[in-house]
Amino acid sequence: MKFFYLFLFSFALLEGATATQVDVKYQKSQNCMPCHARIVKEWQKSWHAKSHFDKDEYFRKSLEYVSRKSHKSLNATKIKCAKCHNPRIMVTQTDQDYEIAAVMGLDKESEVNKAVNSDAINEGINCVVCHNIDEIHYNYPKSKRGIDRVEWTPSGIMTGPYKDAKSPYHKIVSHEFMTKKANQLCFVCHANDRSIHGVVFTDMEAEYKASNSDEKCVDCHMGQKHKDVAATFRNYHGKARVRDVRAHTFKGAHKEDILKNALSLALKKKKSALYITLENKLPHNVPTGFGARELIVKIEFRKADGTILESKDFSLTRTYKRKRSKPSTPHLAKKQSKDTSIPAKGKKVLKISLLKDAKLVQVNVYYRLVNDEVRSLLKLKDKLWEKKFLITSKEMKL
Ligand code: HEC
Numbered sequence: 001m002k003f004f005y006l007f008l009f010s011f012a013l014l015e016g017a018t019a020t021q022v023d024v025k026y027q028k029s030q031n032c033m034p035c036h037a038r039i040v041k042e043w044q045k046s047w048h049a050k051s052h053f054d055k056d057e058y059f060r061k062s063l064e065y066v067s068r069k070s071h072k073s074l075n076a077t078k079i080k081c082a083k084c085h086n087p088r089i090m091v092t093q094t095d096q097d098y099e100i101a102a103v104m105g106l107d108k109e110s111e112v113n114k115a116v117n118s119d120a121i122n123e124g125i126n127c128v129v130c131h132n133i134d135e136i137h138y139n140y141p142k143s144k145r146g147i148d149r150v151e152w153t154p155s156g157i158m159t160g161p162y163k164d165a166k167s168p169y170h171k172i173v174s175h176e177f178m179t180k181k182a183n184q185l186c187f188v189c190h191a192n193d194r195s196i197h198g199v200v201f202t203d204m205e206a207e208y209k210a211s212n213s214d215e216k217c218v219d220c221h222m223g224q225k226h227k228d229v230a231a232t233f234r235n236y237h238g239k240a241r242v243r244d245v246r247a248h249t250f251k252g253a254h255k256e257d258i259l260k261n262a263l264s265l266a267l268k269k270k271k272s273a274l275y276i277t278l279e280n281k282l283p284h285n286v287p288t289g290f291g292a293r294e295l296i297v298k299i300e301f302r303k304a305d306g307t308i309l310e311s312k313d314f315s316l317t318r319t320y321k322r323k324r325s326k327p328s329t330p331h332l333a334k335k336q337s338k339d340t341s342i343p344a345k346g347k348k349v350l351k352i353s354l355l356k357d358a359k360l361v362q363v364n365v366y367y368r369l370v371n372d373e374v375r376s377l378l379k380l381k382d383k384l385w386e387k388k389f390l391i392t393s394k395e396m397k398l
Pocket residue numbers: 029032036039040041043048125126127128129130131160161178179182185218222230231244245246247248
């Protein structure tokens with residue numbers, strides 16, 4: 001028995017990236033409510049607030065799948081994924097000794113188990129993730145992301161955009177990655193997402209660089225700057241100060257309304273073919289962000305009276321293979337199919353033959369969060385994952 005106690009002791013001391021304890025005064029967004037209620041409510045609606053495994057079915061089931069297929073304990077996998085999904089976790093690495101203890105069921109009292117189940121991380125990417133970053137290591141290897149790419153401020157110091165702010169509740173420090181260089185803050189996690197075999201299945205930073213754009217992520221995902229108070233606390237001669245602020249909504253592909261701006265569509269008839277052009281004006285690909293996202297181009301040929309002659313669906317998505325060519329999820333990929341996304345600031349043209357008797361063609365472009373293959377591998381139940389979000393549609397007389 002002594003033997004195993006020794007094991008427990010050694011993994012309790014394990015450390016990877018430096019974790020800094022967040023005082024309970026600052027851990028929860030609820031603590032920010034009294035003075036930043038607007039911001040807290042905006043953030044609550046965002047998917048950053050759902051980045052914990054208990055709050056996102058797709059994330060949880062992917063995690064369980066990775067753990068099963070890679071023969072690693074569930075906790076060890078949770079700690080790997082936490083690097084970006086729950087970066088305030090207190091244990092950042094596990095080793096073989098932990099795996100043995102976990103198999104034996106001797107890890108219940110371990111630091112690893114406590115860290116994974118701690119209340120401190122169940123809000124996912126909350127205020128004290130972005131606003132407690134003190135330094136971003138731009139020069140680190142591309143593969144080092146999330147927790148491995150940053151240094152934290154001591155608990156109670158908030159990093160923010162304003163140089164001259166004062167708060168009675170916390171100290172304040174200002175950094176350029178909250179203003180001019182805010183894209184770098186996003187790229188801490190939204191870049192170089194890779195499988196356990198090192199296959200990079202998304203890289204928004206590379207897409208952005210290739211687009212030669214200087215647009216800011218926050219302009220679209222936190223909206224344009226507008227006038228409002230950053231804090232309701234009456235700190236300035238008995239008044240709350242009005243500032244340039246943005247919305248903490250981080251709207252993305254899980255919401256229909258942002259998808260409406262994602263692509264434009266043009267139809268052209270030439271000889272006996274129909275040319276469908278999809279143009280992407282964004283500084284990142286569409287789809288992007290995560291593997292197995294999908295665009296569906298639905299084409300309907302109709303007679304003059306409107307009856308459908310033929311309907312075809314084209315899927316633009318990526319699939320993944322693990323050993324012996326078995327279908328798999330992005331995180332287990334040894335190989336991935338060709339990239340079919342519409343490049344940033346670029347376009348893609350699909351050519352199809354016209355139907356002889358058709359007098360009208362209608363093209364609808366939809367977005368889906370998960371393609372059929374990955375959705376069925378993971379047995380995702382929530383209807384959200386199979387929902388087709390309409391991006392745009394067009395009709396043409398033939
Ligand atoms: C994903 C990163 C991220 C998270 C999570 C986040 N913020 Fe922010 N926050 C930012 C960025 C970036 C800015 C700067 C926006 C700008 O002015 O360009 C900002 C600005 C602010 C400001 C200045 C006023 C404003 O609205 O621009 C306050 C106050 C603030 N955040 C509080 C919070 C609170 C409270 C939470 C938790 C509910 C939170 N933030 C969560 C990234 C984040």
